[in-house]
Amino acid sequence: MAKKKFVVGCFDDEAALFPAVKKVRTAGYKIHDVYTPFAVHGLDHAMGLRETSLHTAGFIYGITGTSTALSCISWIFTKDWPLNIGGKPHFALPAWIPIMFELTVLFAAVGMVLTFLYICQLGPFVKKHHFHARATDDLFVMVIECTDQTNVDDLRGFLSSNGAIETDCQIAEEGWWIGKYDNDDMPFENKQIVVA
């Protein structure tokens, strides 16, 4: 729950966005995030985002599921409550493999969804600040995080000269919070000011 100062630049064209992202990065500014109406191929590379570790997490969840199933069933059928089923051995591995497989998939799937929601800060009863409402419609919204040294006017001019059709400066929550907009002290004090 930390409020920060952001400069927001809006682009109406994918083709203008890519060079702008590159220039902003080479100029040394820190891009908080870029909000787009649809998934843009190659934008993650342009922004310099590292490859996700979600699949590694998925592997660990999957292994957890496999070992949970195996240890649970083998304990039940050999120690806790051994049953003679069709004369098969108590440790009947082939019969357990479908269940081990199912639990692997279940753990991996549920675990990855929850991890994904956590990383993206999404979820029920949770809110995040919207930098521009039209990011869900037709605008590509680049958000730059300001430091003490950042000259906001310079930065906004820089964005405009690189094809931004709209820029503004906002002080906003950077992360998520539990609640609704109207119940919270919302950071609306800096209303958007349109340049040009």
Added chain:
Amino acid sequence: MASLRTQFEVPGKMKTWSYALIGVGLVALVYGMITKGFSSDEHEQVHFWGTLMYNSIFWTLVCNASMFFISVTTLAQAGFTQTFRRIPEAISTLVPIFGIITFAVLMYVIFSHNHHIYHWLDAEAVAKDPVLKGKSGFLNPTFFVIWTTLTIALWSFLGWRIRKLNNEADEAAMNNETGAKFILRGTVRAAMFTAWFGLTVGSTIPWLWMMSIDAHWYSTMYSWYTFVSSFVAGMSLVALWVIYLKNKGYLELTSQEHLHDIGKFMFAFSIFWTYLWFSQYMLIWYANIPEETIYFKHRVQGAYKGIFFFNLIVNFLCPLLILMKRSAKRNYTLVTFMAVLIIFGHWVDFYQMVMGSLSKEHVTLGWLDFGILIFFVGMMIMFVSKALASKPLIAKHHPYLKESIIHQV
């Protein structure tokens, strides 16, 4: 586009190597034929013809899997294959050649009435056997010969039509209208091949050629299992040729993105192979009916135990653990290693499927198997490189080419 190296020239070294491999293989083949194939000892005969059978069937199905890959990606309107599509096309030109070899071997077995290989060829035994009698509508020499002829002829013919159509994309640029027409024609031809493929590799042919060795035993899973085995080996073969050509400086437009997709096929179908392996095994293990468990008796508990589980390690555990990571599928060295391993693993799989039934007590894996394997590898290298050199490596006017160039995973 002008600066691309689209004309493959077969390097002299490759020619020498392929001739050398074929030469060594031929020596093994002829020596085996004299000492075993035409010997008076039945065991030796069965050993030789069985070995020849599984090798020729394996390589025919592997090469045919390339055409299946082309057909299926065409039907799915997948664009990414275009930059390297000439490689599966070149591999599939082997189907008639290996098909004729397979045909000759199978016909020899049928017409020499070798009932030690196909028990159902023994008319007297069939007459006394209610199970074989019930199957005699399917398992009889006439149907076998007709269906085998049709199968190999139609694989070759339908595949040739698909390759022929794609040659048109070399010649003239297409506009929207002619391009759409071209895609539609390709789709129809691919659909015809896929339907015939499903009727043969997907169902009847593995039952007829390989499963009928255990004349009393049956498994509906068997054909799918055989198909996946050959398909995953076929994708590995495509990967090997892609990497070879990349190393030689060809296929500039094919990148790690395409390799990643081929790697995904290798990974996914290895898992699918295991799924079928396990489904077939578990149902039989669970039901525990003697007439079904007989197939696994000498494989799980007898002489073939080592090979049977080696098979599972090479074809399941290795691809699962090694190819799982994204970076592994984009790594040329690792994909090369895994492709060789997978082709070898599925060759061993075919070995145990055929020889595990023909020579139940003894594992026969030896010089003859590797000699014939070398013979087929040499033939494969020679004919595929010739086919690659006969056409440009990229059909430059194909409507999906651009989609393939900018392909990103």
